Amino acid sequence: MADLRLMDCIFGVAVGWLAIGICGLLLIRHTRFVARVLFPLSALVGCVLGFAGIVSTFGQIQTSLLPIGLPNLPFHVRIDNLSSYFLFVQGIVTTGVSLFSAGYFSREEDTPAGLICLEYHLCIASIVLLLIADDAYAFLFAWEIMSLTATALVVAHHKDPEVRYAGYLYFLIAHIGAFCLLFCFGLLGINTDDYAFASIRLQRPDLMVGSFIFFLALFGFGAKAGFLPLHIWLPEAHPAAPSPISALMSAFILKTGIYGILRVSLDLLPIQVWWWGGIALAIGLATALFGVVLSAVQTDMKRLLAYSSIENIGLILAGIGLSILFKAYGMYALAALSLTAALFHVASHAAFKSLLFVGTGSVLHSTGERNLGRLGGLMRFMPWTAWAALIGSLAASGLPPLGGFVSEWLLLQSFLLTPGLPNSFLNMLIPIATATIVLVGALAAYVMVKFFGVIYLGQPREQKLNDAHDAGVWERIGFSWLVIACVGLGLFPVHVVQALDRVTHLLLGDGIGNAVAASGWLQLVPDTSERASYMPVVFLVVLLACCIVAYLLVRHVYHVKTRRSGPWACGFPIMNARMQDTAEGFGQPIRHVFGPFFRMERTLPSAFDKKPVYKIKIEDPLWAWFYRPIAAITEFVSSIVGLIQQRRIAVYLLYTFLTLMFLLLVINQ
Amino acid sequence: MSAYYEFFSQALEMVVALAAAPLLTGWVNQCRSWLQNKTAPSLFQPHRMLHKLFTKEAVIAETASPLFRLEPYIIFGCMTLACGIIPTLSTSLPLSPAADAIALVGLLALGRVFLALAAMDIGTAFGTLGARREMFVAFLAEPALLMVLFSVSLITRSTSLTAIVYDLTHRPLAIYPSLAFAGIAFTMVLLAENARIPVDNPATHLELTMIHEAMILEHSGRNLALMEWSASLKLYAYLCLGITIFFPWGIPDTGHPFGLILALPILAAKLAVGGILIALIETASAKLRIFRVPEFLAMAFLLAVVGMLVHFLLGA
Numbered sequence: 001m002a003d004l005r006l007m008d009c010i011f012g013v014a015v016g017w018l019a020i021g022i023c024g025l026l027l028i029r030h031t032r033f034v035a036r037v038l039f040p041l042s043a044l045v046g047c048v049l050g051f052a053g054i055v056s057t058f059g060q061i062q063t064s065l066l067p068i069g070l071p072n073l074p075f076h077v078r079i080d081n082l083s084s085y086f087l088f089v090q091g092i093v094t095t096g097v098s099l100f101s102a103g104y105f106s107r108e109e110d111t112p113a114g115l116i117c118l119e120y121h122l123c124i125a126s127i128v129l130l131l132i133a134d135d136a137y138a139f140l141f142a143w144e145i146m147s148l149t150a151t152a153l154v155v156a157h158h159k160d161p162e163v164r165y166a167g168y169l170y171f172l173i174a175h176i177g178a179f180c181l182l183f184c185f186g187l188l189g190i191n192t193d194d195y196a197f198a199s200i201r202l203q204r205p206d207l208m209v210g211s212f213i214f215f216l217a218l219f220g221f222g223a224k225a226g227f228l229p230l231h232i233w234l235p236e237a238h239p240a241a242p243s244p245i246s247a248l249m250s251a252f253i254l255k256t257g258i259y260g261i262l263r264v265s266l267d268l269l270p271i272q273v274w275w276w277g278g279i280a281l282a283i284g285l286a287t288a289l290f291g292v293v294l295s296a297v298q299t300d301m302k303r304l305l306a307y308s309s310i311e312n313i314g315l316i317l318a319g320i321g322l323s324i325l326f327k328a329y330g331m332y333a334l335a336a337l338s339l340t341a342a343l344f345h346v347a348s349h350a351a352f353k354s355l356l357f358v359g360t361g362s363v364l365h366s367t368g369e370r371n372l373g374r375l376g377g378l379m380r381f382m383p384w385t386a387w388a389a390l391i392g393s394l395a396a397s398g399l400p401p402l403g404g405f406v407s408e409w410l411l412l413q414s415f416l417l418t419p420g421l422p423n424s425f426l427n428m429l430i431p432i433a434t435a436t437i438v439l440v441g442a443l444a445a446y447v448m449v450k451f452f453g454v455i456y457l458g459q460p461r462e463q464k465l466n467d468a469h470d471a472g473v474w475e476r477i478g479f480s481w482l483v484i485a486c487v488g489l490g491l492f493p494v495h496v497v498q499a500l501d502r503v504t505h506l507l508l509g510d511g512i513g514n515a516v517a518a519s520g521w522l523q524l525v526p527d528t529s530e531r532a533s534y535m536p537v538v539f540l541v542v543l544l545a546c547c548i549v550a551y552l553l554v555r556h557v558y559h560v561k562t563r564r565s566g567p568w569a570c571g572f573p574i575m576n577a578r579m580q581d582t583a584e585g586f587g588q589p590i591r592h593v594f595g596p597f598f599r600m601e602r603t604l605p606s607a608f609d610k611k612p613v614y615k616i617k618i619e620d621p622l623w624a625w626f627y628r629p630i631a632a633i634t635e636f637v638s639s640i641v642g643l644i645q646q647r648r649i650a651v652y653l654l655y656t657f658l659t660l661m662f663l664l665l666v667i668n669q
Numbered sequence: 670m671s672a673y674y675e676f677f678s679q680a681l682e683m684v685v686a687l688a689a690a691p692l693l694t695g696w697v698n699q700c701r702s703w704l705q706n707k708t709a710p711s712l713f714q715p716h717r718m719l720h721k722l723f724t725k726e727a728v729i730a731e732t733a734s735p736l737f738r739l740e741p742y743i744i745f746g747c748m749t750l751a752c753g754i755i756p757t758l759s760t761s762l763p764l765s766p767a768a769d770a771i772a773l774v775g776l777l778a779l780g781r782v783f784l785a786l787a788a789m790d791i792g793t794a795f796g797t798l799g800a801r802r803e804m805f806v807a808f809l810a811e812p813a814l815l816m817v818l819f820s821v822s823l824i825t826r827s828t829s830l831t832a833i834v835y836d837l838t839h840r841p842l843a844i845y846p847s848l849a850f851a852g853i854a855f856t857m858v859l860l861a862e863n864a865r866i867p868v869d870n871p872a873t874h875l876e877l878t879m880i881h882e883a884m885i886l887e888h889s890g891r892n893l894a895l896m897e898w899s900a901s902l903k904l905y906a907y908l909c910l911g912i913t914i915f916f917p918w919g920i921p922d923t924g925h926p927f928g929l930i931l932a933l934p935i936l937a938a939k940l941a942v943g944g945i946l947i948a949l950i951e952t953a954s955a956k957l958r959i960f961r962v963p964e965f966l967a968m969a970f971l972l973a974v975v976g977m978l979v980h981f982l983l984g985a
Contacts, residue, residue, distance in 0.1 A: 377792060379734040390736070390786075397782060400768075400775040409771050412815075416822055420981070431977035434819060435970070438812035445778055445811075446804045449785045453800060458792030459732055523766060532828040535767040542753070542764065543776075547746035554742075554891050558723040567730035568887055569793040581789075581797035589805040593963050 006056045007064055007079055010087065010132065013049040017042060017125040024117025034113040035106035040474070042121060043098035049128070050091025056084040057499040061506075063134060063198075070137065076196045078134035081502040082267065085343065086131050086259050088499070092485055093251045093350045094124055100358040100478025101244040103471065104365065109242075111156040120245070123149035123253075130256060136185035136195040143181065143256075147174040147224075150253055153245045154237045166240035170233045177223025177230070181260075184216035188268055200268050210269055214276050217264040218283075225257025227317060228287040229626045231310045235298075238306035239370060243361025246302060250309045251354035255346050258316055265324060266339075266507040274328040278426065280321030285436045288314030292443040293594045296450065297587035297618050299372050301360050304451055305353065308396065311440060312349040316342045318437065319411050323508070326414075329422060332510035334414055337526050340500045340512055341410035347496060348403030348489045352395035355482035356451075359389040362471040363455060367464065372451075372583035377460040381468040386456040388479035393452040395486045397445035401536040401543075403489030406524070408441055409534060410497075413526045443590075450586045459577035491536045494521045584616060591618070599624055671761075678759040678929055685933070686752035690905035691715035691898065693940055700948035715901060719894045727890030730791045740787035741888065741895035747780035748902035755909045756831045758932045760922050765831040770818040773830065773910075774811060777862075780899070781807055788884035799883025802959065806868060806880065809966035810861045813854050816973035820851040821914045823980050834917040846983060850976030852915055856950075857969035859911065861962070863904045866951040868962055871900075878956060908943045912936070 020042050024034050056062075056079055066075035079087075101120070105113040123146055130142035151174070155167035189195040191203055205213060223230045234254075238246045265272065291310030298304035319342025326335035360370070362385045369375055379386040395402035415434045421427050460466055471479065489496060494516055501513025512526050519525040525533045569575045591598065599619040605612030644655070695712045702709035711717075729738065754768045754776070768776065785800035822828045824845060825836035861868040864881035873879060885896045913920070919935035921928030957965055 377732070379736065379790075380732075383735075386734075394779070394782065397778070398775070399779045399782060400772050405772075405775050409775075412771055412819075413828070416819060416828060427981045428978060431816075431819075431974055431981060434977070435812060435816055435974045438815040439808075439970075442778075442808040442811040445782055446808045449782055449789075449800065449804050453786055453789035453797070457734065457736070457786060457789040458797065529766060530827055530829065530832050532769050533766040534769060534772055538764070538767040539750075539772065539776075542767070543746050543750050545746075546749040547742045550745045550749070550895070551742050554723070554895070558891060560724060560726050560890065562727045562729060562890075564731050565728050567732060567791045567793050568728075568889075569791075570795055570886060572794075575793055577792060579794040580792050581794075581801055586797070586801050589801065589963075592960065 006052055006059060007062045009048065009052045010056075010079060010128065013045050013052070013091075014125045014128040016045045017121040017128070020045070021118040021121030021125070024114040024121065026114075028112050028114030031108055031113045032106060034117050035102050035104075036474075038117055039098050039102035039105065043095045043102070046091050046095035046098055046124075048091070050088055050095060053084050053086075053088030053091050054499060057081050057088060057502055059084070066138075069141075073135075073137060073194060075129075075138040075141075076134035076198070077132045077138070078197070079132050081506045082259070082262060083131040085499060085503050086255065086346075087128065089255070089347045089350050090124070090127060090131070090252055092347075093354050093482075094248070096478050096482040096485065097244050097247050097251070097354055097358065098478075099481055100247070100361065100475050103474030103478070104242065104244050104358075104361050106472075106474075107365075109157065110159050116153065116156055116242070119149045119152045120248070123153060123248070127252065127256060131259065134197045136189055136197070136200070140178070140181060140185065143178060146253065146256065147171070147178065150174075150249060154241045154249075156242050156245065157240070160240075163240040166233070166236035170237040173223050173230060173233045177220045180216045180220030180223070184213055184220055184264065187213050187216070188264070197268060201270070204270060207271070207273065210271050211273070211276070213269060214265055217261055218280065221257040221260035221264075222283075223257075224260070225254050225313050225317070226287075226310050227283055227313065228290055228310075229622045231287065231291070232620065232622055232627060234310055235294075235303045235306040235620065238309070238357075239300055239302040243302070243357055243364060246305075247354035247357035247361075250305065250357055251350040254309060254313055255350060258313070258320070258342075258346060261317075261320060262507065265320075266327075272324050272328045274325050274423065274426070277321045277323070277325030277328055278429075280324060281318050281433060282321070284314045284317030284319070284321050285433055285440075286314070287311070288318060288440045289436055290314075290597065292440050292447060293590060293597045294620065295447045296443060296590040297598065299583040299587075300370050301363070301372055301375070301451065301455060302357070302370055304372070304447065305356055305360065308444070308447060309349075309353055311444065312345065312353070315407075315411065315437070315440065316345050316349070318342075318433070319345065319414075322411075322414060322433075325421075325426070327508055332508050333512070333527075334417060335508050336501075336504040336510045337417065337512050338411065338414035339504050339508060340497060341407050341414055343500050343503060344410060344489075344493065344496060345404075345407035348395065348407050348486070351403055351482055351485040351489055352392045355388060355392035355479065355486060356396060358475070358478055358482065359385050359392060362475055366468045366470070369462070372454045374462045375455045375460075375465065376458045376577065376580065377456070377465060378468055379456040381465070382456075382470045384476050384479060385471050388483050389452060389456060391483050391486055393448040395490065397448040398441045399445070401490050401540040403486050403493075406490060406493040406534075406536070408437070409524075410526060411437060413532050417527055417531065446590070450583065454581070454583050454586060458580045461577050461580070461582075491540065492521070493524050493536065497524065597621065674926070675759075675761050675763050679753060679762050679764055681929065682756075682758045682762070683749055683753045685758065686902060686905055686909075687749065687898075689937075689940070690752070690901040691719060693905050693908065693944055694901040696941060696944040697904075697948050700945050701951055704948055704952040715897070719898055722894035722897065723891050725890040727892055729889075729892070730887055732790075732792055733887075734790055737787050737790040737887075738892075740783050740790075741892045741899070743783050744780045744899045745895045745902075747776055747783075748899045748906060751776050751780075751906045752902055752909070754830065755906060755913055756834050756920055757909045757912070757936055758920070758929055760831040760834050760920060762831060765829060769828040770822060770830055770833070771815065771828055774815050774818065777903070777906075778807070778811055780903075784884055788887075791887045793887065795883045795886050799880055799886075802880040803884060806861050806962060806966065809963060809970050810858045813966065813970040813973045814858045814862070816970065816977055817851040817855045817858065818914070820847045820973065820976040820980055823977065824848070830913055834913055834920050835922065837914075837917045838920065845980075847976040847980035848915065850972045850979060854969045854973035854976065855911055855915070857965065857972075859907045860947075860950065861966055861969070863907060864900070865947060867954045867957045868965065870956055878959070905940075908940055908947075909936075911943065912939050
């Protein structure tokens with residue numbers, strides 16, 4: 001009885017969001033009502049989803065049939081541990097983003113808030129359907145609704161041609177991906193009559209077909225998740241979209257790609273081959289390194305975060321790849337550990353990245369600037385936003401005791417616990433993969449210091465920043481929710497890991513839940529406590545105790561005055577805000593070290609210029625290496641095809657005649 | 670009873686670290702002066718310095734945010750906790766299951782991120798310059814340090830520092846090629862992370878070369894004292910970490926009072942030798958240009974990776 005209610009509850013959430021969306025459409029002109037009533041309501045529904053998700057992660061698998069869909073092909077739905085976990089993450093993130101949206105969308109902009117409300121809720125409701133879909137048809141249906149509504153959301157500021165271009169790019173790549181997925185599911189369900197996942201699971205594809213399915217899925221879902229080289233839409237679409245939408249995309253729409261890969265490779269496919277995992281691991285590491293290096297040189301705050309999302313998606317894929325690798329060699333416990341790390345990172349990245357993105361939304365609303373070179377010193381004017389962003393930045397840097405650290409810790413543990421793979425070549429790659437991951441982690445801290453330092457610290461680089469105002473009440477509530485999520489994930493990882501134990505049991509037949517449960521809720525232990533353990537709560541308490549004791553001692557033993565004065569700056573008399581490091585300056589060492597990662601055009605001023613101009617343009621090299629050649633080939637092919645298009649009816653009749661003759665010839669033979 | 674001993678040895682370890690860290694800095698300075706034929710300052714000079722700074726009025730820039738005022742305490746807390754995590758006097762420490770080697774590196778990174786953020790807070794050219802350079806040094810030094818620790822933890826099959834010490838001291842003496850690479854890498858990281866020559870020079874305020882000093886320029890009075898104390902705690906922590914993973918012999922298994930009494934002079938002797946080595950390296954080498962620093966650190970990183978590779982190749 002209780003189980004039945006859970007399924008109904010999740011349906012209720014989807015229907016509730018749909019209803020809120022339709023309400024938004026009906027009340028399209030009542031911006032304040034939409035913002036102040038509908039979005040908070042949506043947050044409440046999200047809360048219910050998060051709760052239902054975490055409860056059903058521990059529950060049994062439930063299946064059902066929905067009376068909608070094609071004739072004779074109703075939607076199959078199923079809630080298992082994997083989809084429950086993703087529903088939980090979605091619920092938590094959507095609650096925060098909806099709360100923030102209640103403040104953010106309360107002003108009239110290019111697109112009426114009611115329409116955004118409809119698109120937003122259609123999008124999140126379709127994600128719910130996507131996560132519980134149990135046949136290929138329902139899955140792809142939900143997938144398409146999600147892509148379409150997300151495109152509509154990206155082009156919310158459609159009056160700007162750049163935004164329209166970003167929307168186009170997103171749409172294009174999403175559909176190239178969807179095209180591959182169509183083939184992928186076609187191959188998966190080739191011998192079934194209803195394309196239901198239940199019958200797909202009974203299939204036994206051979207290695208060749210299995211490999212095709214796996215790589216089609218990697219490509220198709222990778223287009224949505226943003227793996228190298230399909231990440232190209234991310235840095236365009238994230239800055240273009242309104243900030244809550246960027247938050248939703250980065251935190252959750254990208255993760256649907258991860259969900260899809262897990263569903264296909266570990267659930268629907270009965271076999272796993274080691275080199276699939278190896279390739280996924282390599283792509284993941286390349287994506288992570290590429291993403292973090294490019295994010296270090298960005299000057300647009302949302303573009304910087306978009307590249308940072310690429311980095312995190314890469315880390316998640318690396319964890320999944322490692323898990324497939326271990327599973328192929330029959331090391332189920334290690335596979336479970338690395339999958340746990342990847343899935344934990346899904347949650348922690350969702351929490352901190354949505355927090356950082358909504359933070360940029362408040363900055364954007366209060367200053368109108370996205371360019372890091374024109375921001376600065378906002379901590380004094382926007383303390384709420386700044387402290388929330390500080391927590392987000394620390395979590396994104398992978399620092400203890402916040403959420404980002406736990407997933408990095410688990411991932412590194414799965415490398416370190418490797419007793420040695422049966423393949424000596426792979427064994428040699430383990431140190432290199434580990435080195436890449438720790439390098440990415442250290443660079444992420446660099447990026448986050450740049451992000452937080454340039455926006456919130458220092459002196460304002462523009463006069464108008466002195467009038468910046470802090471986020472409103474609803475936005476603050478949204479921040480607080482997401483901050484709690486970041487901190488909670490960091491301090492109580494054991495509870496999440498125990499939920500993940502059920503997921504890994506479903507996908508791999510093993511889990512680290514027993515080791516974790518044996519050591520209590522305080523202590524995170526992946527294997528045995530002699531090998532590795534981490535107690536975030538104790539860590540934080542002792543750290544705070546050290547700080548507070550130091551403070552009290554200093555205050556009581558040496559009680560001396562504090563005086564405010566101008567900055568000293570080594571006694572230099574003229575110091576102004578323009579002398580601080582800009583975003584370009586802060587990224588310069590990375591540009592110097594990782595030169596081959598970018599295409600850079602630079603004009604340096606000469607010493608004799610009356611008005612010296614320094615200009616630098618950094619471009620994603622994938623445009624030059626991958627996309628422009630493809631575009632050139634496409635244009636070349638279409639120009640050749642164009643030769644036979646003569647725009648005269650007689651010529652086309654001739655073509656028809658020739659084709660007919662040719663076919664007759666073939667048949668007669 | 671043994672639980673009390675454990676808590677006692679934990680507390681003792683942190684108190685010893687707090688007291689001995691400035692002493693270590695004084696010792697390194699003294700050795701360096703001797704090696705350079707200068708008259709050395711007293712061993713207690715850093716203590717006097719701290720006392721002087723604490724009793725002075727703190728001048729804080731008008732543009733400083735609350736983060737700037739919190740930051741010295743946070744960094745001090747981080748470094749104190751780091752000294753508590755590293756086993757120096759005993760291997761049965763209550764904090765040992767709370768944080769392993771990876772968490773220790775994370776803790777040091779947390780301190781560094783706050784240091785860099787506080788340096789950017791005032792908005793002077795020097796502060797941001799220092800912050801940028803600090804993060805620049807760190808992004809190669811931190812992975813190198815982690816790889817060094819991983820090389821050791823692959824040998825001992827644990828990332829817990831106390832387990833590493835226990836395992837290394839209870840196995841027959843053997844030469845591990847991977848640790849040789851790791852040792853060189855660790856020395857290079859130690860120099861870089863503690864703002865020593867050849868990466869940075871703690872003795873100058875010269876805008877072209879400074880990293881650490883540039884970041885703490887705006888601190889004064891008690892804030893500066895805390896920063897200086899934290900810096901010496903960091904050096905102490907790194908040296909102790911080196912002792913823990915490369916020369917762990919002499920660290921007792923239990924918090925038994927007798928073991929503790931014996932452990933203290935052994936630790937002091939090891940630290941003294943370590944201090945002499947640092948002074949020697951600092952005297953014998955010249956400061957690198959800032960853009961040669963990545964090469965230096967990339968070398969350390971590569972050596973650490975090679976160390977781990979060697980472990981997988983030779984199984985030792």
